[in-house]
Amino acid sequence: MENPEILLKRRRNADQTRLAKQQLASQGKRREKKNRFIRAESIVAKTLASQREKVRVKRINKSIKSHDRDNNKILDETQGGTKTTYDGKPQLLFVVRVKGPHAVSIPQKVFKILQVLRLEQVNTGVFFRLNPTTFQLLKIIAPYIVIGKPSLSTVRSLIQRRSRINWKGLQINLNDNNIVEEALGEHGIICMEDIVHEISTMGETFKQCCYFLLPFQLARQVSGFSALKRLKKLEQRQKERQVSNASSAPLVEIDIDQLLNEMN
Known part of the structure; x- marks a missing residue:
């Protein structure tokens, strides 16, 4: 039987070697990131795309200042140009x-x-009261969101199953009426x-209830590995690119009930 001191020394040396x-x-990864080659085409594409996005925002700001109410339309170009x-x-x-x-x-x-709107992270969602003023905000952030009209059952399901709050410095699931x-x-x-009633009916305490709840963390959309699933996913990506890279960047309205069911 080996001396316990020798065993402890070996264990200490092994820990030091592992660290x-x-x-x-980690240093090698940092060097790789630092020395990673970036193609000139990528830099040009990023610059042009960013410039188009700035132009889009300026154009919308101009339309807001001119109070052009004829522009208060939700255009969904991904569904055959339906207005x-x-x-x-x-x-x-x-x-979302x-x-x-x-x-x-x-x-x-x-x-x-x-x-x-507390939407800094991808795959998070919040309830939102649409009116002529807030509609202008949605037009500005259109390429970064999708919207939908939730049913009462969807509102109840989200609040009962996915609601989280900040309570006494901790993030906890909301499951206590006290x-x-x-x-x-x-x-x-x-x-x-x-809370379900106030949000679904947009009552007087709608804002207080919405900000009491943290943004809903949604799971990634379910997708399989079959050929049809992959084809459907590619088609969806192509649609998103067409909308995202468009100079007009219309708001995209989807069936939010179906989307949330797929994310459960």
């Missing part, structure tokens, strides 16, 4: 953050709006069903 190898590996008009009445939407145009630096104004009453009781909200 040294990890440090060398969905917005009549100015308040509507409940669920807004998606990947933006390829190789584009996000303009500062777009980034600020995404921050205000917490709801303590946080929102002064507004007359005492249970999760009250």
